[in-house]
Amino acid sequence: MNVLQDSSFTFKQETDDDSVFELLCRKYLQHKVIDAQLERQYLDSFDWRLYRNNLVCGFDRLNSSTHKQHNTQKGIFFVVDKKTGASICEFPVNRIPRFSDDITQQTCRKLLNELLGIRALITVASSAVKRRQLNILNQENKTILILRTESYTLTEQTDKHHYFSRLTVSPVKGYRKTFKQVRQYLIDQLKLPIAGKAMFDEILAASNKIPGPGVFTACQTLNDTHNTGEAVRILLHQFLEVMQANEPGLRDAIDTEFLHDYRVAVRRTRTLLGQIKHIFPAKQLDYFKREFLWLGQITGPTRDLDIYLLKFDDYRQELPKGMQNHLAPFQEFLERHWQIEHTLLRRKLDSKRYQKLIDKLHHILEDKDSSAQYTRLKRIAPQDTVNATKPARIVAGKILWKLYKQVLKEGKAITPQSPDEDLHELRKSCKKFRYLIEFFQDYYPSKSIKMLLKLLKALQDNLGDFQDLCIQTTQLNHFAEQMQQEGLANTQTLMAMGVLVEKLNVRKMSTRAEFEHRFNAFTQPDSKEPFSDLFKPQHQPKGITI
Amino acid sequence: MKIIACYNIKGGIGKTATAVNLAYLAAQEGARTLVWDLDPQGAASFYFRIKPKVKKGGKGLLEGKKTLDDVIKGTDFPHLDLVPADFSYRHLDLQLDDFKKSDARLHKLLKPLKAEYDTVFLDSPPSISLISENILKASNTIIVPTIPTTLSLRTLDQILSFCEKTGIAQSKILAFFSMVDMRKKLHKQIIENPPQNVRILKTCIPYASDVxxxxxxRQPVSVFAKNSKASLAYQKLWQEIRNL
Incomplete structure (x- = not known):
């Protein structure tokens, strides 16, 4: 299909927009002018999922001073293609949707659902827009082309005043000739330059906003010159950055991913501190290990409740139709407890203990004079920091091989009669192993690492599902008791929860039965070979203690 | 892509007004909407100020010389497009007859637009013919505007038996009362005791000068008289259909 796309032009001078518009009005006498002043909010997820998929999403509200809709949140929600500016969807809404599930328009909901998942939309930039629209009409007074000058003023506080202006020519389907003529006139006669950069990019640049990945990615890669002490500091720095980037979002409970990503960074930090030994003095290491364990514990209850609330629809679906509504008090219970736990979490993040931990971590990471530091450290306790000056590649390889062997040993020891705890221990070992592979992946061919992670993931998925089901079945029973104590549970709800526990128990059994097959696949010679090839040391490195 | 036909054997009962107004409301809600004006009289095209002319005519479309996408015109409203009427559509019946699977030809023409539109309204000509059969078979929902009179109810029965004969599921049919004047005793009686053999929507469209x-x-009623009785009735009707 030969689809015409919007064309955008910039103005040579800031004052040109009005004069060009007047000129166009005189040239195309049969026209209609529509003026509007808008307050625009650009929306995206914290990790810029829409931007990264070449979409611009926003909400336009008619400026209350120029419109009757005073004190109303009503406005137009839109999604456009970032490059072409072509409208993908546009419809009125009573308030800005927070999640894609809040969108009633099906196509738009589906599109954003695929990209956003459970991430919330947040305002990433805002501007005041003065729009002058010229609809060129034919003899039937029908619009056959839309020309629009839009001038943008940033409404966020920035160092200086920013003002941008654009002329956009939007074709009307089936009126190709007029579009081409007008476009040519703007290029040939008015000599207007075609806009090179998307308007949204200009606005973001002016607001000093840089769309980043927002997820764990190594901003500094590890290389052969790094010793283990330096590598650990680089990694800890990255995890701290992730924690700090997610902290405001988890405090404001924008969406559940902030807390999730925060906790992942905490877990990664704990794994690194626990696995790469003899880098920090024992006393310092003990402090960080203890405090990060505490961070894991204080963030746990809110995350657990997040998971139950996220799974709530699935729980409902597990039940027969007639029983589904009986779970409503359970949802109420979860929401109430979530509020309590989240408030407690916020308080703990405001505590001196937390602040001290972050300050101390900053302190050890910002001390760049590593050689002097190590000398100092050696003076304190040389055996504590014996690995710090060893090459990171060698130390990492040795630890990865040890962890791999540990995974195999623990897995082989599991029989159908083994207690659930054994699978839980194996799950923890697998997780540590995967984290370590990810931390030090720069030292290995990326293709091999991808393959190893895929093999490991198949096993981890099974262990993860099993552990989740174990916790859920126990916890649901516990919740039911708690609801009774709080006077929230009626017989119907308790029965529904009982049925749910039964269903989850059945799934738990089948997941457990699947383990043997998954572990066998993981230990097949074909699967073992790539791990050995990558991590098995050719000779025993000297002077490394793990 | 949901295809909704506005159909009745009778003329002048509000088919086009229904198609145009509901399509406008669907587009306003953000659905990418297309109206295909299949009536050679071209009233829907007229309402949207679009010339009732299709290059190469209906035959060109049927023979694949032109695709539907080639002849679509944008209306004055965002995300609302139109396939205009053409005088040659009066021969569509004969032209369709020349094709294999002649009762499913229209559906075949619409298929390539699946990714482009969420909702398609087919404004059908007042007839009971091969083109009607094509329209009814291509649609997921068939809206039948019905004036609450004895003759109109008789026509509704004829539509139902036509569907039965041609294998079209009667469950697709949604009738509603159109051009209602509650001052008329007969209108009132029929609305209070609607026929039971077909699904009748709750919303009635009044006989209103705004329509x-x-x-x-030359605009949908909700554009120039947003809060009028007629506009509100169409809004309610659309909500009822959409939520089914």
């Missing part, structure tokens, strides 16, 4: 004024304004 007639669409021809003067």
């Amino acid at each position: 007639e004024l669409m021809g003067v304004h």
